[in-house]
Amino acid sequence: MVEPIANQIEQGTLVYDISTNKVGEYRGKAGPYAMLRPLGGGREWEAAPEAVRPATPQERLIASVKAANSRSWVGNSVPYDITTPPSPIPDCQACTDLAVLRYEARARNDGTAETDANVLLRRHQHRDHEIRHRRVFRFVPYAIVQDPSAEPEYEARCVSGDDTDCDATSGPYGNPADVEEWQRKHTQETRHTRYRRSFADYAELEPQPQN
Ligand SMILES: [Zn+2]
Ligand SMILES: [Zn+2]
Structure with missing residues:
Protein backbone atom coordinates (compact mmCIF):
# COMPACT_ATOMS: atom_id res chain seq x y z
CA MET A 1 0.00 0.00 0.00
CA VAL A 2 1.38 3.40 -1.02
CA GLU A 3 1.09 6.10 1.58
CA PRO A 4 -0.06 9.50 0.33
CA ILE A 5 2.90 11.81 0.13
CA ALA A 6 1.14 14.31 2.41
CA ASN A 7 1.71 11.86 5.27
CA GLN A 8 5.46 12.25 4.85
CA ILE A 9 5.52 16.01 4.57
CA GLU A 10 6.64 18.09 7.51
CA GLN A 11 4.55 20.94 8.77
CA GLY A 12 5.61 24.24 7.21
CA THR A 13 6.75 22.69 3.93
CA LEU A 14 5.63 24.49 0.80
CA VAL A 15 3.57 22.11 -1.28
CA TYR A 16 1.81 22.17 -4.61
CA ASP A 17 -1.85 21.26 -4.68
CA ILE A 18 -2.52 19.82 -8.14
CA SER A 19 -6.28 20.03 -7.71
CA THR A 20 -6.23 23.83 -7.33
CA ASN A 21 -2.87 24.55 -8.99
CA LYS A 22 -1.79 26.52 -5.96
CA VAL A 23 1.23 26.55 -3.70
CA GLY A 24 0.51 26.45 0.00
CA GLU A 25 2.20 25.89 3.31
CA TYR A 26 1.41 22.47 4.73
CA ARG A 27 -0.21 22.95 8.14
CA GLY A 28 -0.98 19.37 9.03
CA LYS A 29 -3.85 16.96 8.65
CA ALA A 30 -7.49 17.59 9.46
CA GLY A 31 -9.34 14.32 9.22
CA PRO A 32 -8.74 12.93 5.76
CA TYR A 33 -7.52 16.27 4.40
CA ALA A 34 -4.23 18.07 4.18
CA MET A 35 -4.60 21.62 5.48
CA LEU A 36 -2.82 24.18 3.34
CA ARG A 37 -2.33 27.87 3.99
CA PRO A 38 -1.74 30.44 1.24
CA LEU A 39 1.65 32.10 1.21
CA GLY A 40 1.51 35.46 2.89
CA GLY A 41 -1.49 34.41 4.97
CA GLY A 42 -5.18 34.01 4.32
CA ARG A 43 -7.82 31.34 4.68
CA GLU A 44 -6.55 27.76 4.82
CA TRP A 45 -7.93 25.21 2.41
CA GLU A 46 -8.41 21.48 2.47
CA ALA A 47 -6.67 19.39 -0.13
CA ALA A 48 -6.87 15.71 -0.86
CA PRO A 49 -3.61 14.19 0.40
CA GLU A 50 -3.13 12.46 -2.96
CA ALA A 51 -3.17 15.85 -4.70
CA VAL A 52 -0.34 17.30 -2.66
CA ARG A 53 3.35 17.09 -3.43
CA PRO A 54 6.35 19.22 -2.41
CA ALA A 55 6.60 22.35 -4.51
CA THR A 56 9.50 22.70 -6.93
CA PRO A 57 11.95 25.58 -6.35
CA GLN A 58 10.43 27.38 -9.33
CA GLU A 59 6.89 27.00 -7.94
CA ARG A 60 8.04 28.22 -4.54
CA LEU A 61 9.63 31.31 -6.03
CA ILE A 62 6.68 32.25 -8.19
CA ALA A 63 4.34 31.81 -5.25
CA SER A 64 6.62 33.97 -3.09
CA VAL A 65 6.62 36.70 -5.69
CA LYS A 66 2.85 36.64 -5.93
CA ALA A 67 2.46 36.68 -2.17
CA ALA A 68 4.87 39.59 -1.78
CA ASN A 69 3.07 41.56 -4.45
CA SER A 70 -0.35 41.01 -2.97
CA ARG A 71 0.80 42.05 0.48
CA SER A 72 0.03 45.60 1.43
CA TRP A 73 3.10 47.75 1.68
CA VAL A 74 1.23 50.94 2.48
CA GLY A 75 3.07 52.77 5.22
CA ASN A 76 6.34 51.18 4.32
CA SER A 77 8.06 54.27 2.99
CA VAL A 78 11.53 52.87 2.51
CA PRO A 79 12.78 54.80 -0.49
CA TYR A 80 13.97 51.95 -2.64
CA ASP A 81 16.33 52.84 -5.38
CA ILE A 82 14.44 51.66 -8.39
CA THR A 83 17.02 52.84 -10.89
CA THR A 84 19.73 50.27 -10.09
CA PRO A 85 18.97 46.54 -10.09
CA PRO A 86 20.01 45.03 -6.75
CA SER A 87 22.95 42.62 -6.74
CA PRO A 88 22.67 39.27 -4.98
CA ILE A 89 24.83 38.86 -1.88
CA PRO A 90 27.27 36.00 -2.43
CA ASP A 91 26.52 32.84 -0.42
CA CYS A 92 22.95 33.90 0.36
CA GLN A 93 20.45 31.30 -0.87
CA ALA A 94 17.51 33.69 -1.02
CA CYS A 95 19.52 36.21 -3.02
CA THR A 96 20.67 33.48 -5.37
CA ASP A 97 17.16 32.10 -5.88
CA LEU A 98 15.79 35.54 -6.67
CA ALA A 99 18.66 36.35 -8.99
CA VAL A 100 17.96 33.11 -10.85
CA LEU A 101 14.29 34.00 -11.08
CA ARG A 102 15.20 37.43 -12.45
CA TYR A 103 17.63 35.89 -14.90
CA GLU A 104 14.99 33.49 -16.19
CA ALA A 105 12.43 36.27 -16.47
CA ARG A 106 14.86 38.38 -18.44
CA ALA A 107 15.69 35.44 -20.69
CA ARG A 108 12.05 35.03 -21.66
CA ASN A 109 11.52 38.80 -21.97
CA ASP A 110 9.06 38.84 -19.10
CA GLY A 111 9.55 42.39 -17.88
CA THR A 112 6.85 42.13 -15.22
CA ALA A 113 8.38 39.05 -13.63
CA GLU A 114 11.80 40.67 -13.81
CA THR A 115 10.51 43.72 -11.94
CA ASP A 116 8.83 41.43 -9.40
CA ALA A 117 12.11 39.64 -8.80
CA ASN A 118 13.91 42.96 -8.30
CA VAL A 119 11.26 44.14 -5.87
CA LEU A 120 11.53 40.91 -3.88
CA LEU A 121 15.30 41.05 -3.91
CA ARG A 122 15.31 44.62 -2.58
CA ARG A 123 12.84 43.76 0.17
CA HIS A 124 14.78 40.65 1.14
CA GLN A 125 18.05 42.58 1.22
CA HIS A 126 16.47 45.41 3.16
CA ARG A 127 15.13 43.00 5.76
CA ASP A 128 17.81 40.34 5.93
CA HIS A 129 20.98 42.20 4.99
CA GLU A 130 19.88 45.63 6.21
CA ILE A 131 20.83 47.06 2.87
CA ARG A 132 19.24 50.41 2.15
CA HIS A 133 18.65 50.77 -1.54
CA ARG A 134 18.45 54.48 -1.79
CA ARG A 135 18.25 56.57 -4.84
CA VAL A 136 21.83 57.38 -5.65
CA PHE A 137 23.52 59.77 -7.97
CA ARG A 138 25.58 58.28 -10.70
CA PHE A 139 29.06 57.62 -9.41
CA VAL A 140 31.58 60.01 -10.93
CA PRO A 141 35.25 59.12 -10.52
CA TYR A 142 37.59 61.97 -9.63
CA ALA A 143 41.32 62.28 -9.68
CA ILE A 144 42.87 64.37 -6.90
CA VAL A 145 45.52 66.63 -8.36
CA GLN A 146 47.83 69.04 -6.60
CA ASP A 147 47.29 72.56 -7.86
CA PRO A 148 50.57 73.39 -9.60
CA SER A 149 49.84 77.11 -9.61
CA ALA A 150 49.85 77.29 -5.79
CA GLU A 151 53.16 76.52 -4.06
CA ASP A 167 54.27 80.12 19.68
CA ALA A 168 56.96 81.67 17.56
CA THR A 169 56.43 80.67 13.94
CA SER A 170 58.65 80.44 10.96
CA GLY A 171 55.94 81.71 8.70
CA PRO A 172 55.21 79.86 5.49
CA TYR A 173 58.10 78.77 3.31
CA GLY A 174 58.07 77.09 -0.06
CA ASN A 175 60.96 74.87 0.94
CA PRO A 176 61.28 72.61 4.03
CA ALA A 177 65.02 73.40 4.29
CA ASP A 178 64.23 77.07 4.99
CA VAL A 179 61.94 76.01 7.83
CA GLU A 180 64.67 73.84 9.35
CA GLU A 181 67.09 76.71 9.17
CA TRP A 182 64.64 78.91 11.04
CA GLN A 183 64.24 76.16 13.69
CA ARG A 184 68.03 75.93 14.27
CA LYS A 185 68.29 79.65 14.60
CA HIS A 186 65.33 79.83 17.01
CA THR A 187 66.77 77.01 19.14
CA GLN A 188 70.16 78.73 19.32
CA GLU A 189 68.58 81.97 20.45
CA THR A 190 66.07 80.52 22.93
CA ARG A 191 67.12 76.91 23.74
CA HIS A 192 63.60 75.93 22.66
CA THR A 193 63.65 72.44 21.14
CA ARG A 194 60.12 71.39 20.33
CA TYR A 195 58.20 72.38 17.20
CA ARG A 196 54.96 71.60 15.47
CA ARG A 197 55.45 71.41 11.75
CA SER A 198 52.77 71.63 9.11
CA PHE A 199 52.48 71.25 5.42
CA ALA A 200 49.76 72.70 3.28
CA ASP A 201 48.96 72.54 -0.36
CA TYR A 202 46.02 73.03 -2.67
CA ALA A 203 44.41 70.14 -4.46
CA GLU A 204 41.67 69.98 -7.00
CA LEU A 205 39.33 67.13 -7.87
CA GLU A 206 39.11 66.59 -11.56
CA PRO A 207 36.24 64.50 -12.94
CA GLN A 208 37.58 61.61 -14.96
CA PRO A 209 36.11 60.73 -18.33
CA GLN A 210 33.85 57.71 -18.08
CA ASN A 211 34.07 54.84 -20.45
ZN1 LIG B 1 20.27 37.59 0.57
ZN1 LIG C 1 60.25 79.17 21.02
Whole structure:
Protein backbone atom coordinates (compact mmCIF):
# COMPACT_ATOMS: atom_id res chain seq x y z
CA MET A 1 0.00 0.00 0.00
CA VAL A 2 1.38 3.40 -1.02
CA GLU A 3 1.09 6.10 1.58
CA PRO A 4 -0.06 9.50 0.33
CA ILE A 5 2.90 11.81 0.13
CA ALA A 6 1.14 14.31 2.41
CA ASN A 7 1.71 11.86 5.27
CA GLN A 8 5.46 12.25 4.85
CA ILE A 9 5.52 16.01 4.57
CA GLU A 10 6.64 18.09 7.51
CA GLN A 11 4.55 20.94 8.77
CA GLY A 12 5.61 24.24 7.21
CA THR A 13 6.75 22.69 3.93
CA LEU A 14 5.63 24.49 0.80
CA VAL A 15 3.57 22.11 -1.28
CA TYR A 16 1.81 22.17 -4.61
CA ASP A 17 -1.85 21.26 -4.68
CA ILE A 18 -2.52 19.82 -8.14
CA SER A 19 -6.28 20.03 -7.71
CA THR A 20 -6.23 23.83 -7.33
CA ASN A 21 -2.87 24.55 -8.99
CA LYS A 22 -1.79 26.52 -5.96
CA VAL A 23 1.23 26.55 -3.70
CA GLY A 24 0.51 26.45 0.00
CA GLU A 25 2.20 25.89 3.31
CA TYR A 26 1.41 22.47 4.73
CA ARG A 27 -0.21 22.95 8.14
CA GLY A 28 -0.98 19.37 9.03
CA LYS A 29 -3.85 16.96 8.65
CA ALA A 30 -7.49 17.59 9.46
CA GLY A 31 -9.34 14.32 9.22
CA PRO A 32 -8.74 12.93 5.76
CA TYR A 33 -7.52 16.27 4.40
CA ALA A 34 -4.23 18.07 4.18
CA MET A 35 -4.60 21.62 5.48
CA LEU A 36 -2.82 24.18 3.34
CA ARG A 37 -2.33 27.87 3.99
CA PRO A 38 -1.74 30.44 1.24
CA LEU A 39 1.65 32.10 1.21
CA GLY A 40 1.51 35.46 2.89
CA GLY A 41 -1.49 34.41 4.97
CA GLY A 42 -5.18 34.01 4.32
CA ARG A 43 -7.82 31.34 4.68
CA GLU A 44 -6.55 27.76 4.82
CA TRP A 45 -7.93 25.21 2.41
CA GLU A 46 -8.41 21.48 2.47
CA ALA A 47 -6.67 19.39 -0.13
CA ALA A 48 -6.87 15.71 -0.86
CA PRO A 49 -3.61 14.19 0.40
CA GLU A 50 -3.13 12.46 -2.96
CA ALA A 51 -3.17 15.85 -4.70
CA VAL A 52 -0.34 17.30 -2.66
CA ARG A 53 3.35 17.09 -3.43
CA PRO A 54 6.35 19.22 -2.41
CA ALA A 55 6.60 22.35 -4.51
CA THR A 56 9.50 22.70 -6.93
CA PRO A 57 11.95 25.58 -6.35
CA GLN A 58 10.43 27.38 -9.33
CA GLU A 59 6.89 27.00 -7.94
CA ARG A 60 8.04 28.22 -4.54
CA LEU A 61 9.63 31.31 -6.03
CA ILE A 62 6.68 32.25 -8.19
CA ALA A 63 4.34 31.81 -5.25
CA SER A 64 6.62 33.97 -3.09
CA VAL A 65 6.62 36.70 -5.69
CA LYS A 66 2.85 36.64 -5.93
CA ALA A 67 2.46 36.68 -2.17
CA ALA A 68 4.87 39.59 -1.78
CA ASN A 69 3.07 41.56 -4.45
CA SER A 70 -0.35 41.01 -2.97
CA ARG A 71 0.80 42.05 0.48
CA SER A 72 0.03 45.60 1.43
CA TRP A 73 3.10 47.75 1.68
CA VAL A 74 1.23 50.94 2.48
CA GLY A 75 3.07 52.77 5.22
CA ASN A 76 6.34 51.18 4.32
CA SER A 77 8.06 54.27 2.99
CA VAL A 78 11.53 52.87 2.51
CA PRO A 79 12.78 54.80 -0.49
CA TYR A 80 13.97 51.95 -2.64
CA ASP A 81 16.33 52.84 -5.38
CA ILE A 82 14.44 51.66 -8.39
CA THR A 83 17.02 52.84 -10.89
CA THR A 84 19.73 50.27 -10.09
CA PRO A 85 18.97 46.54 -10.09
CA PRO A 86 20.01 45.03 -6.75
CA SER A 87 22.95 42.62 -6.74
CA PRO A 88 22.67 39.27 -4.98
CA ILE A 89 24.83 38.86 -1.88
CA PRO A 90 27.27 36.00 -2.43
CA ASP A 91 26.52 32.84 -0.42
CA CYS A 92 22.95 33.90 0.36
CA GLN A 93 20.45 31.30 -0.87
CA ALA A 94 17.51 33.69 -1.02
CA CYS A 95 19.52 36.21 -3.02
CA THR A 96 20.67 33.48 -5.37
CA ASP A 97 17.16 32.10 -5.88
CA LEU A 98 15.79 35.54 -6.67
CA ALA A 99 18.66 36.35 -8.99
CA VAL A 100 17.96 33.11 -10.85
CA LEU A 101 14.29 34.00 -11.08
CA ARG A 102 15.20 37.43 -12.45
CA TYR A 103 17.63 35.89 -14.90
CA GLU A 104 14.99 33.49 -16.19
CA ALA A 105 12.43 36.27 -16.47
CA ARG A 106 14.86 38.38 -18.44
CA ALA A 107 15.69 35.44 -20.69
CA ARG A 108 12.05 35.03 -21.66
CA ASN A 109 11.52 38.80 -21.97
CA ASP A 110 9.06 38.84 -19.10
CA GLY A 111 9.55 42.39 -17.88
CA THR A 112 6.85 42.13 -15.22
CA ALA A 113 8.38 39.05 -13.63
CA GLU A 114 11.80 40.67 -13.81
CA THR A 115 10.51 43.72 -11.94
CA ASP A 116 8.83 41.43 -9.40
CA ALA A 117 12.11 39.64 -8.80
CA ASN A 118 13.91 42.96 -8.30
CA VAL A 119 11.26 44.14 -5.87
CA LEU A 120 11.53 40.91 -3.88
CA LEU A 121 15.30 41.05 -3.91
CA ARG A 122 15.31 44.62 -2.58
CA ARG A 123 12.84 43.76 0.17
CA HIS A 124 14.78 40.65 1.14
CA GLN A 125 18.05 42.58 1.22
CA HIS A 126 16.47 45.41 3.16
CA ARG A 127 15.13 43.00 5.76
CA ASP A 128 17.81 40.34 5.93
CA HIS A 129 20.98 42.20 4.99
CA GLU A 130 19.88 45.63 6.21
CA ILE A 131 20.83 47.06 2.87
CA ARG A 132 19.24 50.41 2.15
CA HIS A 133 18.65 50.77 -1.54
CA ARG A 134 18.45 54.48 -1.79
CA ARG A 135 18.25 56.57 -4.84
CA VAL A 136 21.83 57.38 -5.65
CA PHE A 137 23.52 59.77 -7.97
CA ARG A 138 25.58 58.28 -10.70
CA PHE A 139 29.06 57.62 -9.41
CA VAL A 140 31.58 60.01 -10.93
CA PRO A 141 35.25 59.12 -10.52
CA TYR A 142 37.59 61.97 -9.63
CA ALA A 143 41.32 62.28 -9.68
CA ILE A 144 42.87 64.37 -6.90
CA VAL A 145 45.52 66.63 -8.36
CA GLN A 146 47.83 69.04 -6.60
CA ASP A 147 47.29 72.56 -7.86
CA PRO A 148 50.57 73.39 -9.60
CA SER A 149 49.84 77.11 -9.61
CA ALA A 150 49.85 77.29 -5.79
CA GLU A 151 53.16 76.52 -4.06
CA PRO A 152 52.99 74.06 -1.15
CA GLU A 153 53.71 75.70 2.18
CA TYR A 154 55.91 74.45 5.00
CA GLU A 155 55.75 75.99 8.40
CA ALA A 156 57.00 75.38 11.93
CA ARG A 157 55.67 76.67 15.22
CA CYS A 158 57.58 76.50 18.45
CA VAL A 159 55.61 74.62 21.08
CA SER A 160 58.31 74.73 23.73
CA GLY A 161 57.58 76.29 27.06
CA ASP A 162 56.46 75.15 30.49
CA ASP A 163 52.98 76.59 30.87
CA THR A 164 52.28 78.11 27.53
CA ASP A 165 53.78 77.46 24.13
CA CYS A 166 56.33 79.93 22.86
CA ASP A 167 54.27 80.12 19.68
CA ALA A 168 56.96 81.67 17.56
CA THR A 169 56.43 80.67 13.94
CA SER A 170 58.65 80.44 10.96
CA GLY A 171 55.94 81.71 8.70
CA PRO A 172 55.21 79.86 5.49
CA TYR A 173 58.10 78.77 3.31
CA GLY A 174 58.07 77.09 -0.06
CA ASN A 175 60.96 74.87 0.94
CA PRO A 176 61.28 72.61 4.03
CA ALA A 177 65.02 73.40 4.29
CA ASP A 178 64.23 77.07 4.99
CA VAL A 179 61.94 76.01 7.83
CA GLU A 180 64.67 73.84 9.35
CA GLU A 181 67.09 76.71 9.17
CA TRP A 182 64.64 78.91 11.04
CA GLN A 183 64.24 76.16 13.69
CA ARG A 184 68.03 75.93 14.27
CA LYS A 185 68.29 79.65 14.60
CA HIS A 186 65.33 79.83 17.01
CA THR A 187 66.77 77.01 19.14
CA GLN A 188 70.16 78.73 19.32
CA GLU A 189 68.58 81.97 20.45
CA THR A 190 66.07 80.52 22.93
CA ARG A 191 67.12 76.91 23.74
CA HIS A 192 63.60 75.93 22.66
CA THR A 193 63.65 72.44 21.14
CA ARG A 194 60.12 71.39 20.33
CA TYR A 195 58.20 72.38 17.20
CA ARG A 196 54.96 71.60 15.47
CA ARG A 197 55.45 71.41 11.75
CA SER A 198 52.77 71.63 9.11
CA PHE A 199 52.48 71.25 5.42
CA ALA A 200 49.76 72.70 3.28
CA ASP A 201 48.96 72.54 -0.36
CA TYR A 202 46.02 73.03 -2.67
CA ALA A 203 44.41 70.14 -4.46
CA GLU A 204 41.67 69.98 -7.00
CA LEU A 205 39.33 67.13 -7.87
CA GLU A 206 39.11 66.59 -11.56
CA PRO A 207 36.24 64.50 -12.94
CA GLN A 208 37.58 61.61 -14.96
CA PRO A 209 36.11 60.73 -18.33
CA GLN A 210 33.85 57.71 -18.08
CA ASN A 211 34.07 54.84 -20.45
ZN1 LIG B 1 20.27 37.59 0.57
ZN1 LIG C 1 60.25 79.17 21.02
